[in-house]
Amino acid sequence: MVTQIISTMETQASNGPAGTGATGTGPPLAANGADDSKTNLIVNYLPQNMTQEEFKSLFGSIGDIESCKLVRDKITGQSLGYGFVNYVDPNDADKAISTLNGLKLQTKTIKVSYARPSSASIRDANLYVSGLPRTMGQKEMEQLFSQYGRIITSRILVDQVTGVSRGVGFIRFDKRVEAEEAIKGLNGQKPLGAAEPITVKFANSPSQKTGQALLSHLYQGSARRYPGPLHHHAQRFRLDNLLNMAYGVKSPLSLLSRFSPVAVEGVPGLAGVGLAGAGSAGWCIFVYNLAPEADESVLWQLFGPFGAVTNVKVIRDFATNKCKGFGFVTMTNYEEAAMAIAALNGYRLGDRVLQVSFKTSKQHKA
DNA sequence: TCCTATT
Incomplete structure (x- = not known):
């Protein structure tokens, strides 16, 4: 979900x-x-x-x-x-x-x-809480836990579509001993008026990678299987751009950037694409899930390390001049293009997961 | 039934 x-x-x-x-x-x-x-x-x-x-x-x-x-x-x-x-x-x-x-x-x-x-006393003080009443908000959850110590952060996971609580949250205490006490005091207990008891345990430590986490890590890290793009996570942004972004728009990308459902389908086999993407100018690659403010430089930086790039293009809305979420890259050599696709499809750029493939449509010569 | 906050 x-x-x-x-x-x-x-x-x-x-x-x-x-x-x-x-x-x-x-x-x-x-x-x-x-x-x-x-x-x-x-x-x-x-x-x-x-x-x-x-x-x-x-x-x-x-x-x-x-x-x-x-x-x-x-x-x-x-x-x-x-x-x-x-x-x-x-x-x-x-x-x-x-x-x-x-x-x-x-x-x-x-x-x-x-x-x-x-x-050492402030490490591993993060708790995972499940079974919370869907009606319980963050404040209420904090109130419940605050009797055990100082809360550093708290979160409640909500369904993105409905906005309703998933009954799952996190509480980070200042001290590990506070977290331990909270587990003792609250695990298996029913909050006031709740029908079900909550589960309180230490959150997975960052080193533990399981299931979805491992999967997403795999995709996120796919670029590292290849020698080229070790620095891709260093997708550049200039300080002035940072500040412009920061002080400019009121409701930024947070509302727009979501994982696309198809993004988790993984790296498609390169076999079977046939001659798709091939053109006289080279191999045309379709890049999807770019941010609205993405520009050509992003594409150069992403694909350049894999080999010869002859052309990049970000598709923009005519009225707003914002990127419509996709673009095209043309690479000269098949091997390099295939490598770039394999490495960059599923690559996480900020909060977005890119979809990268040979272009299949016959329209748009890059 | 898992967000990433201790160098």
């Missing part, structure tokens, strides 16, 4: 230093002994394709950075969608929160808040 995430920013949109540290033990100290509680920020919900470079560029625009790190998967190198920024001046950290928190980048709304001091 297709799901949509409801997530609030208010939970930790502006957690101040006072709310970030251990209680009553004085300011938390970093490994080097410095108190970085007023300069060190955590940034969440970054676009998947943002690079360390771009991350640094964006936050460096506020003020001098002592250090910054975009956190990546150890094995795949893929961004995990969050990072840390340590400013030299606490005032810049404050400024970064006030100006960059809630910034809309592509399909994401980033969250910028003070980092809690790193500690």
Whole structure:
């Protein structure tokens, strides 16, 4: 089932230093002994394709950075969608929160808040909750859990079409022990007025990949099977573009970018396509599920690493000049075109899953 | 019956 995430920013949109540290033990100290509680920020919900470079560029625009790190998967190198920024001046950290928190980048709304001091006690504090009454909202769920500790994030999964709760949610506590207590206190219990008991357990850790997760990981990572596009997740965007996007449109792509149902059907066999896509100019490739603001450069960047690209074209609506969701790429050599298709079909670009195939229609010579 | 928040 297709799901949509409801997530609030208010939970930790502006957690101040006072709310970030251990209680009553004085300011938390970093490994080097410095108190970085007023300069060190955590940034969440970054676009998947943002690079360390771009991350640094964006936050460096506020003020001098002592250090910054975009956190990546150890094995795949893929961004995990969050990072840390340590400013030299606490005032810049404050400024970064006030100006960059809630910034809309592509399909994401980033969250910028003070980092809690790193500690083993705050790890693995994320709970998976199921069996919630469909009528229960996020606030209500938080109320239920807040008796066990400080909630860092909470979410309820809803059906994308109907918007109704799926009865499944997540609660991240500040401390693992708080999460443990919540499990003890709430697992198997019926919330007030509920017909069914809820299940409360630790959420799957990021390293656990099962079922759908594994599948999507496979597709998402398909490009990495080939030598070319290791840097595809670094689909470029310029800082000025970022800022334009961020401050420009009011209702951004979040409403438009959904996984297409066909996107999960996987990589089609390359056998059987026959001579589809072949043309005098080369092999024409159909690319579907591009974002409305996609431009030709996206296509160059995606396909260029696989070999000779002679032409790219984004199809736009005449009136709005926005991309209609698809485009064409012409590649000279069959092998390279096939490689690009195999690698990029199912490739996740932001929150979109691309569909890439040889063009089958006879219309449109690229 | 699984969103990705601790360097």
